Amino acid sequence: MMQHSRLEGTEILLRCFDQISDAARDQLGVELAIIGRELRDRQRAAAPEDTGALRGGLGVWLMLEQLRVRIGVIGQRNRRSRKRSYGDLFYARIVEFGRRAQTVIVQRRRRVKVDIGDGKQKAILRTSRRRKLAADIATTYSMKVKARAPHPFIFVEGAQETATQRLVNFWDQTLSRAGA
Structure with missing residues (x-):
């Protein structure tokens, strides 16, 4: 890093x-x-x-x-x-x-419940190849970041x-x- x-x-x-x-x-x-x-x-x-x-x-x-x-x-x-x-x-x-000061695009995702066995579920953030799934993006907005x-x-x-x-x-x- x-x-x-x-x-x-x-x-x-x-x-x-x-x-x-x-x-x-x-x-x-x-x-x-x-x-x-x-x-x-x-x-x-x-x-x-x-x-x-x-x-x-x-x-x-x-x-x-x-x-x-x-x-x-x-x-x-x-x-x-x-x-x-x-x-x-x-x-x-x-x-x-x-x-530096800038405006960034933020994408918030929703958690999706998946079955983990024995009738139990878990809410997870799904990814494909370390990228967000388009179907799981709930909101997109711009945010100002201070310098x-x-x-x-x-x-x-x-x-x-x-x-x-x-x-x-x-x-x-x-x-x-x-x-x-």
Whole structure:
């Protein structure tokens, strides 16, 4: 959902991983997890707190095999197949980047009762290929949406510098231990 950026110099670093030991690789994974949690905490501090859902939706995903870490609202590209306890955070992009004033078309659907067996029925919203069925659209109207200024909380200031400093300290310690 959100744009992501690579830390500068990671391509060169990734080429060197074939030459380092498994212990150093595991330790680098631990360091990346620490960096990820630290940056996530900074994102949580910068996130607006109307309901707390945005703060609760921020996470860290460590991909140890690739030595990568993703921080922010994770898993929103495939949100239809995932049930999240904090709800659907589609609006995180609107909060982060803002939006312009516009008029949108809204279609309200009616729920259709279907048999679920044993003489029971359930009211559902029917779809076909993830699209609304035309027969179920009850009303269509236009709605004005107000402009919203951006409130950056995913791309926090100083993230690059924090990660770079921690990685420099890690490599200083690792290389000094290897030389000793």
